[in-house]
Amino acid sequence: MLEIVRTELKERSYDIFIGNNLDSEIKNFLGKKKYSDKVLIISDSNVFSLYGEKYENLFKDAGYKAKTYVVNPGEGAKSLEVAQKIYTKAIEENLDRKSLIIALGGGVVGDLAGFIAATYLRGVPFIQIPTSLLAAVDSSVGGKVAVNHELGKNLIGAFYQPDAVFIDVNLPKTLPEREIKTGCGEIVKYGVIQDADFFNYLEENADKILNLDNDVTTKIITTSVKIKADVVSKDEREGDLRRILNFGHTVGHAVEKETHFKAYNHGEAVAIGMVAAMKIGEKLNLIDERDTLRVENLLKKLQLPIKAENVTLDGIKKSMFHDKKTINGKINFVLPVKIGEVIVKNDIPEEIIDEAVKYVIK
Numbered sequence: 001m002l003e004i005v006r007t008e009l010k011e012r013s014y015d016i017f018i019g020n021n022l023d024s025e026i027k028n029f030l031g032k033k034k035y036s037d038k039v040l041i042i043s044d045s046n047v048f049s050l051y052g053e054k055y056e057n058l059f060k061d062a063g064y065k066a067k068t069y070v071v072n073p074g075e076g077a078k079s080l081e082v083a084q085k086i087y088t089k090a091i092e093e094n095l096d097r098k099s100l101i102i103a104l105g106g107g108v109v110g111d112l113a114g115f116i117a118a119t120y121l122r123g124v125p126f127i128q129i130p131t132s133l134l135a136a137v138d139s140s141v142g143g144k145v146a147v148n149h150e151l152g153k154n155l156i157g158a159f160y161q162p163d164a165v166f167i168d169v170n171l172p173k174t175l176p177e178r179e180i181k182t183g184c185g186e187i188v189k190y191g192v193i194q195d196a197d198f199f200n201y202l203e204e205n206a207d208k209i210l211n212l213d214n215d216v217t218t219k220i221i222t223t224s225v226k227i228k229a230d231v232v233s234k235d236e237r238e239g240d241l242r243r244i245l246n247f248g249h250t251v252g253h254a255v256e257k258e259t260h261f262k263a264y265n266h267g268e269a270v271a272i273g274m275v276a277a278m279k280i281g282e283k284l285n286l287i288d289e290r291d292t293l294r295v296e297n298l299l300k301k302l303q304l305p306i307k308a309e310n311v312t313l314d315g316i317k318k319s320m321f322h323d324k325k326t327i328n329g330k331i332n333f334v335l336p337v338k339i340g341e342v343i344v345k346n347d348i349p350e351e352i353i354d355e356a357v358k359y360v361i362k
Contacts, residue, residue: 106132114145118160133183185267196340248274254319
């Protein structure tokens with residue numbers, strides 16, 4: 001069954017296609033467009049070894065001259081140095097303003113390819129083909145593209161929407177088990193920020209989620225994407241509402257940075273960050289301790305960490321102040337009012353932040 005979710009952004013609106021084996025949908029989409037005949041596929045070596053030939057052939061069958069640039073897996077690829085090499089490749093291949101960039105991979109590849117598309121020749125079209133559960137429900141939707149700086153994650157980037165997103169539910173089935181779990185971190189986030197019924201569904205189906213049951217996987221991806229697309233449609237550039245998508249990310253990004261992006265995957269760090277945010281909400285009497293325990297228990301069911309190792313309170317706080325969510329020296333926290341509803345606050349007493357961070361340090 002094919003699901004199509006629309007992201008409504010006036011002239012920048014686009015569709016997100018969700019289903020099993022989307023080759024025909026991709027070809028139909030391309031047939032309606034007037035792109036130049038050259039496409040550049042950006043992927044990483046892990047993904048390319050699995051799917052590179054398949055997608056090169058798909059685009060060739062659709063009448064395109066497909067070229068590929070393969071990066072090393074991991075956050076290290078999201079750098080200006082790697083971007084410079086891809087620009088060189090694009091120039092050498094004579095890509096023009098109607099040439100298509102394809103992001104084939106997880107969140108790192110999606111962010112990097114989107115950043116290239118946003119900046120090469122002041123902007124060329126691109127489509128997202130996420131291959132990880134995390135990218136499918138998070139970074140492939142919404143148009144936030146970026147590379148990292150040594151002082152922080154995603155500090156150099158843009159808002160740049162794809163022309164389409166194709167989420168093949170079959171692709172995450174080749175992922176290592178840990179990658180399935182890391183995608184679950186962002187999925188739990190959607191339940192907490194906007195959909196209590198979805199949170200209940202996750203609690204009831206944790207085992208099926210980890211086993212990538214096809215119907216359950218389609219349901220959780222579609223629901224997550226609908227929530228994100230709805231938020232992005234109402235607030236494309238993170239003016240106010242879109243900030244709720246950062247639930248768990250303030251402490252989560254700091255955990256990633258403190259551990260040099262090696263100890264925790266993004267979804268794992270977000271899981272830890274969500275527990276910290278729940279604890280802050282509890283200390284501010286916004287929510288009951290039972291809500292915190294529900295979130296912790298669901299994360300445990302999905303085999304995600306709720307505490308961080310090899311980090312310090314001072315290190316976490318220093319990293320939070322370098323995060324892009326910090327404005328005028330005040331840290332923005334997305335905090336729960338109840339399961340299914342959150343608010344944004346930046347006037348939290350430092351001692352409460354300290355207590356919450358200490359709570360998630362092992």
